[in-house]
Amino acid sequence: DQQVKQNSPSLSVQEGRISILNCDYTNSMFDYFLWYKKYPAEGPTFLISISSIKDKNEDGRFTVFLNKSAKHLSLHIVPSQPGDSAVYFCAENSNSGYALNFGKGTSLLVTP
């Protein structure tokens, strides 16, 4: 059973508006969650992470929110730009192992 779930396979947002990408998880024993961004024919690239002791982390236009009671995290992109169009993966870094467990990804399309 998948430990990290991204239930929305795709999302379309207008340029300048907010994009909200969601992720749910089942394993409470984790150290960090990470978000990666992937363009076609390229490898995933690291975007932002959040520690289990935080509920928010911000880096420029990107903010990740963690709700531990709901086992839910979200990535907010404000304002969205056409170059943000990509597949976004959330990943869990649990303290029981060092490999990352990834969700299936959400494809974001930002339209002009």
Place this chain on the structure above:
Amino acid sequence: GAGVSQSPSNKVTEKGKDVELRCDPISGHTALYWYRQSLGQGLEFLIYFQGNSAPDKSGLPSDRFSAERTGGSVSTLTIQRTQQEDSAVYLCASSSRGTGANVLTFGAGSRLTVL
């Protein structure tokens, strides 16, 4: 090198043939990972090497899959007697162990097509 290099970038093979995929990680990174992404799927963990420790092979889907890492650097993923369901993009990543989140740096991947 500056990034993670993978070769070949594309490989088309016939069912039943063996294939080898190569990964050259970032110099100095002690950890190396193989993942694969099948069509419409997420990133599936395959195997993880950390220094001189025994590799974590828990993600390998069958005994047709194996990987080795020579000299703590370059890694080769071998798939024997390929099947059509092995068609996927195989991604290699490396990281350096330290404090904070374990940030993996990925290569561009090797796209395998089994006919």
